[in-house]
Amino acid sequence: MKELVEFIVKSFVDNPDKVVVEEVEGEKTTVIELKVDPADLGKVIGRQGRTARAIRTILGAAGIKRGKRVVLEILE
Numbered sequence: 001m002k003e004l005v006e007f008i009v010k011s012f013v014d015n016p017d018k019v020v021v022e023e024v025e026g027e028k029t030t031v032i033e034l035k036v037d038p039a040d041l042g043k044v045i046g047r048q049g050r051t052a053r054a055i056r057t058i059l060g061a062a063g064i065k066r067g068k069r070v071v072l073e074i075l076e
Contacts, residue, residue, distance in 0.1 A: 001062060001070055005032050008055055013040040029069045032059065036074075044074060 002023040010016035018037040023030060036044050045052045056072050063070035 001030055001032060001059060001066075004062060005034060005055065005059070005072070008058070009034065009036065009044060013037070013043055015040055029071060030063065031071045031073060033073050033075055035076075038076070041074075041076065 002021050006019060006021045009021070010019050013019060013036055015037040018035075018040070020035040022033040022035075024033065034044070043051070044055075046054075052072070052074060059070040059072055
C-alpha cells in the first residue's frame, strides 16, 4: 500500500523527493500517513478534495482485496 501511494503522489507533485509515506499497521486497519512539500499540498488535495478522494478510493479497493480497511491521512 505504501508503494502504491508513493507512486501515485510522486507522479504529479513538483517535488517528488520530499514525499514521505509511512504505514502504520493495525489488526484490521492500515493507516497511511502522507507528508508532502507545502507547495504541493494543494495538488495532493485537489479541487474540493477530489484528488485526495480518488486516492482514498483506490486504497479502499486495494484494501478490500487484502481484507483490511485503509485510511489515508495527509499531514501538513
